[in-house]
Structure formats: structure tokens, C-alpha cells
Amino acid sequence: MRDPTSELSDRLTNGEAPVLDQPAPSIPPNFEDLGTSSPPIGMDVLVLTATPVERDAVLRRLRPLADRDRVLRAFLGAQTYYVGNIGSVSVALTMCRAGSQPRDGSLLATFEAIQQFHPRAVVAVGMAFGGYPAKLHIGDVLVSTHVIPYEPSRQQDGGGVHRGGEHDAGQLLLNRFREAAGWQFIRSDGYACRVHEGRILSGEKLVDSLASKTKLFADHQEAIGGEMEGSGIYAAAERNGITEWIVVKAVCDWADGTKHKQYQPLAAEAAASLLEHVFSPIGVLSGLPPFKPRGDQVATTGPSIDNKSYQDGIRNQLLVIRSEAARMEGHATSLNAGFYHNYWDQYISVKFNPLLLEGAFAQVLAAITHHSVLVSDLNELRSVAAAADSEIDRVFQRGALVVEQLRPLVLRVLNSASHVVSGVNRILGPTR
Numbered sequence: 001m002r003d004p005t006s007e008l009s010d011r012l013t014n015g016e017a018p019v020l021d022q023p024a025p026s027i028p029p030n031f032e033d034l035g036t037s038s039p040p041i042g043m044d045v046l047v048l049t050a051t052p053v054e055r056d057a058v059l060r061r062l063r064p065l066a067d068r069d070r071v072l073r074a075f076l077g078a079q080t081y082y083v084g085n086i087g088s089v090s091v092a093l094t095m096c097r098a099g100s101q102p103r104d105g106s107l108l109a110t111f112e113a114i115q116q117f118h119p120r121a122v123v124a125v126g127m128a129f130g131g132y133p134a135k136l137h138i139g140d141v142l143v144s145t146h147v148i149p150y151e152p153s154r155q156q157d158g159g160g161v162h163r164g165g166e167h168d169a170g171q172l173l174l175n176r177f178r179e180a181a182g183w184q185f186i187r188s189d190g191y192a193c194r195v196h197e198g199r200i201l202s203g204e205k206l207v208d209s210l211a212s213k214t215k216l217f218a219d220h221q222e223a224i225g226g227e228m229e230g231s232g233i234y235a236a237a238e239r240n241g242i243t244e245w246i247v248v249k250a251v252c253d254w255a256d257g258t259k260h261k262q263y264q265p266l267a268a269e270a271a272a273s274l275l276e277h278v279f280s281p282i283g284v285l286s287g288l289p290p291f292k293p294r295g296d297q298v299a300t301t302g303p304s305i306d307n308k309s310y311q312d313g314i315r316n317q318l319l320v321i322r323s324e325a326a327r328m329e330g331h332a333t334s335l336n337a338g339f340y341h342n343y344w345d346q347y348i349s350v351k352f353n354p355l356l357l358e359g360a361f362a363q364v365l366a367a368i369t370h371h372s373v374l375v376s377d378l379n380e381l382r383s384v385a386a387a388a389d390s391e392i393d394r395v396f397q398r399g400a401l402v403v404e405q406l407r408p409l410v411l412r413v414l415n416s417a418s419h420v421v422s423g424v425n426r427i428l429g430p431t432r
Contacts, residue, residue, distance in 0.1 A: 008221070009214040015133030015254035021188035022265050031073040031082070039074045039116060040065065040083055043092045044285050046119040047275070048110055050229050053264050054126035055095040057272035061086050062093060076116050079109060083117075087280035092117040099204045100149075100232030107232035114240045118291040121173055121244035122237045125275055127267040128200065128227040128247075129207060129255035131217065135224075136251050138263045139185065139193040139270045142225045143177045144169045144200040144247035149231035150216060151203045166199060167234045170244030172287050176278050177248060183277040185270045193250070193270050200247050201226035208259040225251060244288055248275060 049055040062071050062084040072083040082093040096109035110122060130136040146166040178197060185193040201223045207213055217223060230247040237245040252267035253259045278284065 005214060005218060008218060009210060011132055011134065012213050012217055013133065013210050013254060013256040015130060015256070015258075016137055017258070018138060018187070018189055018191075020138075020263070020266060030070050032068060032070040034072055034074045039072065039076065039081065039092075040090075041116075041118045042090075042291065043083070043117045043119045044090045044121065044288065045092075045279075046110065046113050046117060046122045047086075047091050047093045048106060048113070048122065048124045048229065048233055049093070049095045049126050050098050050106065050124075051126065051264075051268075052095070054268045054271075055093065057265075057268035058086075058093055058125055058275065061272055061276045062091065065090065077112060078104070079112060079116075081113065081116070086276055087278075087284070088282045089279040089285055091279075092119060096229065096232075098206070099228045100202070100230075100235070101204055105232055106229035107236050110233045110236035111239065114236060114242065114291075120242070120288040120291050121170060121246075121285065122233050122242060123173065123245070123275065124227075124229050124233045124247045124249065125271050126227075126229075126249050127252040127264055127271070128225045128249035129213075129253050129259075130251035131223055131225045133254055136196065137191060137193065138251055138253075139187055139191070139266050141185075141193065141195050141248060141250045141271050141274050142200055143174070143195055143197045144230060145174060145197050146199045147202050147230040147234050147247060148199055148220055148223060149203065150201050150220065150226075151205075151231075167238075169234075169246040172285070173244050173246040176284060177246065177274070180274060180278050183274055185273045187266065195274065196224055198222070198224035200224065200230055200249075202228065202230035202232075202247075204228065207255040208253075208257055210256040213255045225249075226255065241292055250274075 047058055049058060059071075059082055062082060063086070064070050064084050065072070066085070068084075074081045074083065079094050084091060084093075092113060094109060094113050096106045097104040099105045100107045106124070113119075114122070128142050130138075130140070130142075146168055148166045174197070177195065180195060183195070187193065199220065199222055201216060201220055203226070205212070206228065207216070207226060216226065227247065227249050233247070234245055237243075248271050250267035250270040252263045
């Protein structure tokens with residue numbers, strides 16, 4: 001009778017090694033460097049990559065924000081960020097070093113990025129090793145239902161005991177990637193890559209040993225693959241109160257002693273392609289909760305209004321609110337003048353963006369909870385924004401644009417935003 005370990009080892013190796021043409025990369029976008037300007041906040045998603053190949057695959061899919069001509073690039077602290085849209089989703093993209101624990105690893109890089117951009121979700125995108133070759137192909141995308149940090153353990157006589165637990169990926173994000181109907185990514189040999197959801201191992205080791213891989217899967221036989229950054233992003237996200245996070249990485253090797261870089265560009269492109277597909281529909285992430293600072297990060301009574309860094313932060317976030325309201329007014333004016341002729345362009349142009357405002361609302365409210373008038377004004381603005389968004393949808397469902405129905409709502413939004421900005425200015429001084 002064969003040793004069970006030997007049988008498991010046989011199941012974990014001899015994966016396919018197809019001869020494939022490399023994907024032809026498109027030209028990455030031009031950037032608008034922010035310099036000393038403050039970056040946008042309240043992004044929908046923070047996207048984390050760990051290699052230039054992964055970063056560039058996502059970057060090629062990044063498009064400018066609605067009010068910008070180019071993708072934004074920001075140099076903040078020790079990190080470089082790229083800000084734009086992928087499909088209908090606003091994204092801040094950054095790159096860490098491989099692993100979770102190094103100084104520049106995913107744990108600290110994710111934590112710092114969350115502080116900068118207040119995203120509502122975090123996604124790690126890139127490359128992974130595949131678990132069981134009989135079930136997977138190069139380029140297949142692994143989507144985490146759970147992440148299993150395999151490093152924490154108790155070492156004792158008779159062997160180690162795993163103590164890292166397993167951590168659930170975000171419910172909404174998992175649903176969206178699970179429902180990625182219509183996604184296609186075809187390798188040069190004609191194979192259509194597939195999506196596999198399951199448990200993903202995450203640790204500090206770059207695994208390229210069949211013996212090491214067998215030992216890992218002996219403890220976690222239900223895993224579908226492994227990578228090095230997931231345990232850091234889940235820890236940083238949940239530490240900041242973000243429950244919506246997920247790992248989306250495509251198979252580039254088998255971690256069985258045959259590792260090479262040949263399939264890394266294809267795997268990175270496959271994962272980024274799935275990300276773009278999932279993020280494309282309007283409203284796909286509208287159910288994400290807003291970013292809210294945790295109670296142990298912001299005092300329950302609100303930070304001191306005399307604290308200059310918080311004053312500047314509040315000003316910047318109110319500018320986001322005011323800018324979005326002004327954008328709506330400009331588009332409504334153009335609609336009144338008949339400048340828009342394409343039906344879909346009309347819809348996109350007047351669609352209010354309360355999601356952009358949610359991150360601003362959360363931080364401003366946290367900072368001024370002891371100023372009841374401003375809190376009331378902010379809540380009024382949120383209510384009016386939601387009403388405008390709902391009314392625009394209702395109008396377009398009837399198949400006709402009735403500008404006069406939208407105009408009063410837009411003016412209410414502007415009036416509410418003006419009250420908020422004026423109220424904060426009375427406390428903080430004029431916005432610079």
C-alpha cells in the first residue's frame with residue numbers, strides 16, 4: 001500500500017507546461033502627476049499588486065476619472081499610487097514587495113493606502129501557484145473564498161500545529177466574481193481560462209519544492225493554490241474596519257520545483273482581465289458599505305477641530321463633495337442647452353455619484369460629531385444625493401430624459417453642499 005504522502009505528492013505535480021505566445025501588452029496610460037496636491041479620497045477599491053508585471057496588467061486597464069483627462073499618479077509617503085476608473089469602479093492602484101511581513105510588504109502597504117484613500121474594498125490581483133494540476137490550467141484565475149495564513153503555528157514535539165485560522169473573503173466581492181458570466185480569456189493555444197473559487201494559502205515562502213508543497217497541502221488539502229500577499233491585505237483591511245476584501249490571482253506555475261517566469265505575463269493579464277470584466281457594469285459595487293474609521297482610530301467625540309491635519313482633511317473632503325455637485329450642475333446646464341445628443345451619454349453625464357461622496361461623509365462626520373448643525377447639513381446632502389440618483393434611474397427607465405425633473409434635485413444638492421461648506425468654513429476658516 002502506497003504512503004498517503006506519496007499519493008498526495010503525485011497529485012500536486014506534473015502540471016501542464018503549454019507552449020504559448022505571450023500576450024501583447026497595450027500601451028499604458030499617460031499620467032497626470034499630482035505633485036503636492038491632495039489625492040482624491042473615497043475610492044471604491046484599493047487594488048494591490050506585488051510585481052511590475054501585475055501592476056502593469058492592471059494599469060493598462062485604468063482610465064481617467066470622470067473629471068480628469070489622464071490617470072492620476074501620486075507619490076505619497078514611501079508608496080506610488082495610480083488613480084482612475086476600471087469599468088464603472090474608481091480605483092487606487094499600488095504595488096508592494098512580495099510577502100506580507102517585509103517593511104514594504106502587503107500588510108503595511110495596504111494599511112497606509114487605506115489611510116490615504118479610504119477605499120470601501122481591497123482586492124489583491126496578480127499571480128499564484130496552482131494546487132492540483134488535474135483540476136487547473138495555466139492562466140486559470142483563483143478567487144479566494146477564504147485566505148489561510150499558513151505561517152503561524154505552534155512548534156511542539158511530534159510536529160507543528162497550524163494556528164493561522166482561515167479568513168472569509170468579502171461577501172459582496174465574492175458574489176460579484178462568482179457571477180462573472182460572459183468573461184473570456186483565451187490563451188494562444190485556444191484554451192479558455194476558467195475561474196475557480198476556494199481556499200487560498202498565503203505565506204512568506206516562495207514555494208518551489210514539491211516536498212514543501214506536499215507538506216503544505218497535507219495540512220490544507222482543500223486549498224486550490226497559494227500566494228504571498230493575501231494574509232497581509234486581509235489583516236490590514238479588517239484592522240481598518242473593511243470587511244470587503246478578496247484575492248484574485250491566476251495560475252502561473254505549480255510550485256513543484258519547475259517554477260519559471262514564462263507564464264507570469266499571461267497569468268497577470270488573465271487576473272486583470274477578470275477584474276475589468278467584473279468592474280464594468282454600472283452599479284456593480286453599489287452595495288459596498290462606506291469607509292468608516294474604526295473607533296480605536298478616531299475618538300468618539302471627534303478629533304480636535306484645532307488639529308490642523310484634520311482641518312485640512314475635512315477641507316479636502318468637502319471639496320470632493322462640492323466638486324461633484326458642481327459637476328452635476330454643469331452637465332444639467334448642458335442638457336438644458338441641448339449639447340448632449342446620445343442617449344447613453346446623457347445618462348452617464350447626469351448620473352449622480354453618491355458613492356464618491358460616502359467616503360467623504362464618513363470621515364467628515366467622524367471629525368465633527370460634536371457640531372450638530374454640520375452633521376444635520378451633511379445628512380441632508382446625503383439624502384438629497386440619494387434622491388437625485390434614484391430619480392435619474394426612474395426617469396431613464398421610462399426611456400426619456402425629463403431635464404426639468406432633474407434640475408430641481410441638482411439645485412437642492414448644490415444648496416445642501418453650500419450649507420455644509422459654509423458651516424465648516426465658519427469653524428475652520430476659508431477653504432484655501
